[in-house]
Amino acid sequence: MSRRLPGPPRRRHRRPGLRARLTRTFALVAVLAVLLTSFLTVGAAFRVIAALNPELALPEGGFPGWDEGGDAATPPPDPETLARWQEVGETVVRNIVRSAVQAAALSALLAVGVAALVTRQLTRPLVRLAEGADRLRGGERDLQLPVPRRRDELRDLTLAFNELTTGLARQEAWRRGLVADIAHDLRTPLAVMRSEIEAMQDGLHPLDEAGLARLHGEVLLLARLVTDLRTLSLAEGGALSLHPRPLDGGEVLRALADAYASRASEAGVTLRVHAPHPAPLSADPDRLTQTLRNLLDNALRYAAPGAVDLSADSVDGHTRLTVRDHGPGFRPGDLARAFERFYRADASRTRDPQGRASSGLGLAIARALTEAQGGELTARNHPEGGAEFTLRLPVEGRTTGPP
Structure with a gap:
């Protein structure tokens, strides 16, 4: 059985879209407005002629005073003059009607042209958005549509679409x-x-x-x-079950230093805890300990031998926990990627001094666990040297997890 090869996609006949409907609607409204204006203008002209009827000698039932004896001092016009004046009146009426019809026809054509141009400008961004959506559905990610010059809703919609495609391209990469x-x-x-x-x-x-x-x-x-x-x-x-409870940041850091005392000594690292005042916070103790362990593992891996400072204090309603080493710190291109998955600043140093391998996810997990508890984790190069990680946690926490 022969397999039929797919041919080129057939071009579908598109139904009249928004552009055609808007063009017809605008043109119809314009034509009706022109007809109404012309009708009212011609009617007004006829009323003016009727008001000037005695002066134009265009009476419907004769001239005033002439049918009833008239005025002896004002003789009625002769038939030739009457015919000439009547011809002049008919010519005026025909000119008015012809001018009105011509104005209506030209206005209708102009209205259709302007409506087509305006609707084209209005719907062109929408057509581009529809085509862009089709291309996006087909798998094209690095897609950017031309942004309209006018600052209106269509411009905002196009900018939002471009931001969406940029985000999708970044996520795909x-x-x-x-x-x-x-x-x-x-x-x-x-x-x-x-x-x-x-x-x-x-x-x-x-x-x-x-x-x-x-x-x-x-x-x-x-x-x-x-x-x-x-x-x-x-x-x-957001599916991680958390159970926050009141903790003291200084006690958490001291317990962590005691647990890492043996490993730090073997690596030639001195752990120093600075927590002179109570530092209350609300967090899941297990997840907080896991976060701090990841930060301390990173310090032991990249800063040994040397000193690592652990500090806790309260600032602006938040408790701040800091892990600072005295190593070389981040290189210029490494700081922005510190929390990326599987990113290692030095590929040759993927194991800690005890030979344990690193998955490359420690800092990414630390940030995710911190943000899941309503906190923030940042990194920087300390002005006096070394890398510094700052963990900010609220005093009153929240529970995150499935219902």
Whole structure:
């Protein structure tokens, strides 16, 4: 059975659209207005002629005074004069009617032309928007429509459409990059596991505790990557269940420093906590600890050896938690991308000093968890050197999650 090849798309016959309807409507209204004006003008001219009837000698029933004896001092006009005056009156009437008809015809043609031009200008952006929507539906993302010069609703609609296509193009590029990054981060541990297993099967590597430990480490990396992806998707989608309660920022930082004391010592990092005053806040303790752990892991990975300062204070009704290291800080092109998924400022430093692999999602998760609790997470280069992350949380929190 032969398969029929698709031919070129057939051009569909478009029904009369908004432009045709507006043109007909405007033209009809203009023609009716012209006819009404012409009718009223001709009627007014006839009434003026009737008012001037004695002077023009165009009576309907004779001349005043002449049918009833008249005035001996004013003799009636002779038949030749009467015929000439009557001919003049008829000529005036014909000229008025002809002028009115010509004016009506020219006005109607002009009205149709102006209506067509105006409706074309009005509907051209709408036609472009319809065509752009078809192209957008066909998969074209980098689409920008010409913006009308007039500052009206059509201009605002076109600008909104262009912003929509720009956002869709950005999301499409981000989605493609995300899929490529996920595939790359999954492929690396899978390739390592495959090579290790095949080497063990071929007898090149012994099946001992060291080999199993290497495989176990790659499995943990895969599990961490999957867990981080799920956490990030839940936080960004608003489906993460949060249970905020009153906390003190200083106590949270001190508990975090105690938990990281051993790791920091092994990495040559000194943890210093600055929280002289109470710093009340409302947050989910587990998610807040996870956020701070991600920030501290980043500091240990990129700033060791050195010092890391943890501080807490209250400013303008918010509690501010700060994690600052004394390392090299962000490079000019890295700061704007600090919270992007899978972005690593230094590809050669993807593991912390203890050898644990990074999924590249720690900072993205930290920001998503912070925003899910009504807070804000920002990064900057400290004026005195090093990178600084500032976490702002409200004193009164909110619960985010499915009903």
